[in-house]
Amino acid sequence: MRSMGMTPAEIERRKIYVGLTPEDVRAIAGARKAIEDTVDRHVDAFFGYLAKIPEAHGLIENREQLPRAKKLKRDHIFGLVSGTYDEKYVEQRLELAELYNKIGLEPAVFLGAYNHLMTSLESVAREQITSLRKIGAFDIGVTVDALVHQRERVIRIQSEAIRELSTPVLQVRDRMLLIPIIGVVDSHRAQLIMENLLASIRSQRARAAVMDVTGVATVDSKVANYLLQTVAAARLMGAHVIISGLSAEVAQSLVALGIDLEQIHAVGDLQGGLEEAERMLAR
């Protein structure tokens, strides 16, 4: 919760976003009894909708989480009409959002279910629905933010994992290096690869290096430039770089980008690259 910055000030700001006024809170108080008396109906409206959605079967068939989700949703409806929307209320929203996340509920499906809940509330609190919808918008804001936040966290963790995948420089035989590059190359990783290669050329006394980019799906102008720089820097140190495994798409995009291909010594596949390097060393 703290990682999302849900401070009391932030909560107040969000109330202003949705236009929640003291009159709304008073209005909701008027509907409190009617809604509390029919709470199970509203919970069923929410989960009844989810039961019909194939994407939500993860929750509906989850015997462990479903009772918990139902209880939390029931608490939510009580909270919704309680009139106090403080940190505790938001915390409860986040708890439910975390549960949705665990079972992989899509934001769009959640929004649909929430709308059904609102329709159900409307049936017993027609006059107060405008005010209730404001709280609804508040809830949706918090929940969707939490869902997105969690996803972004996952993406961040994964991209860190990819970056941490080392970029090994392998010695194939005396004076020959192999640099297999797999995955997404951004400028940070590109620089890392270049530094690794140059250091290895020095320490292994390499004269030829094969850079295999079979595992690189896309190349933009930044990465292409880095390829050229690596080739040029290695040459300054007396080593020849052969690039192997440029796919048809990558080759086409390099040409389309207008990259100066003069300096690139490209060979179709890794085998060809290694053979070419052998020939160079034999010379």
Added chain:
Amino acid sequence: MVPILKQGDTLIASIVAALSDDDLMKFRDDLAQRIGTVRARGVVIDVTALDVLDSFATRTLRGIAYTARLRGAETVIVGIQPEVAFTLVQLGLTLEGVSTALDLEEGLALLARKKQERR
């Protein structure tokens, strides 16, 4: 400033400390002279000790290599450090047209190969 040693028909110059622009030009003139007097066929310039190469030095080195070629000697620049190579490339100074090698030993081997090709 820069000692120029003769080994067979090859001249070996080791730049052991950062040179001022004047020293560099003197080195260039000395070398061009020596190539003629000893009838050198190859020149190795060792820059292992340098951890910085600015654009003037780089251009002068390239000039030396071109001059030496006109005087009938092939030049190899050896010992460019990884960080130096990295910086040069980022500045767009790629010493095109000049041979490079890892170290003195490699440089001499490269000259020997080139000599054989000429035969």
